[in-house]
Amino acid sequence: MNTPVTSDPVLNKPTLLVVDDEAGPRDALRVILRPFFNIQTAESASAAVEVLNSQQIDIITLDQKLPDRQGIDLLQDIKHDHANVEVIIITGYGSLKSAMEGIRHGAAGYLLKPFNVTELLSLVNQTLEKKQRLDFLRHFIGTSTRLWGSDTESAQAWKELLAGYKAIAKSTSGSPSNVEDKSDLLPVLSDLLEAKDRQLLNHCSRVSFYATLLANRINLTQPEQKSLALGAFLHDIGKIGPEPYRFADDEITATEKSGGSQHHPEQGAKLVLPLGLPAEVGQIIAYHHERWDGAGYPFGLQGNGVPQLARIVCLAQTFDHLTAELPGRTPLSIDDACQQMLSYAGTHFEPKLTELFVHVVQECKASLPAMALAITPTDRSDS
């Protein structure tokens, strides 16, 4: 087991909050984890919120069934109000469904009671390392303006970002070794999206999934398919800048009304330039808001002037905006979303591609939401 956690009392230990109403598991976790963490405990959701509001917490182990609230509800509040706190769900009522629900709402991992101590320590270690990686990236993108500067400044900033990330992620095989090694970049790019906002990562993951559904039905070469998956995953990378991320900014109605974040396609394409990714990936990022009728942004390209892979990602990201389940909004059903997509054929989208997309979505609609939710960026590391 790698041990990024330390038992050296001289060093500052991270703080872990155990949230569990039963004394047995609470005490067991306290005893097992005390060598590595400052331990706080809470017997209810309200007590946990009090602790969170009064001191710095790094990781939470969260019982799924609490006397005053369901753990999953508390998890959502924690991820909303304390986004940099990582949560591990520990439950005696586990199932694959509730595990996926927890992961979907931002839990770093999931353990069943009675837990295996080795598995617990391993998951806690992984979670702590994830938090350290995300904290580093949050700080970097929150303070470094050079990423968005001249080509030279941006290249230097990427070099520093990758070196810092590698130092933290040294125990993982996927840590980036250098900018030239493209296959190593996916973990850091995925973490960058999550460090900005977990909803951004989820959106990008789903869009990549939807785009690749279509890739299997048209004649794309293997390199084009890879570029499509990666480009779709990175299409909104321009949003990791200083402005807050808002999912709704890219919805068709919102952009037509407000023009919100219309610079993010160009900014994103420029941002990834020093990484030397395939040209198609940059094109997807730059052109994913162009429209078939030429009324899109930022360049107003029209028809076949918009690269085909960007046209596919435009479809995929619109479909996700219509169907994504997010707090405070009611998603369209898949049928209604398909109708809406078809109504945009010839204006926003290429007509034939729209029909094919809707056809593919209808074919697998029974399993579509679960498949899109289950997908993780690492699933496509070799796609």
Ligand SMILES: [Fe+2]
């Ligand atoms: Fe976008």
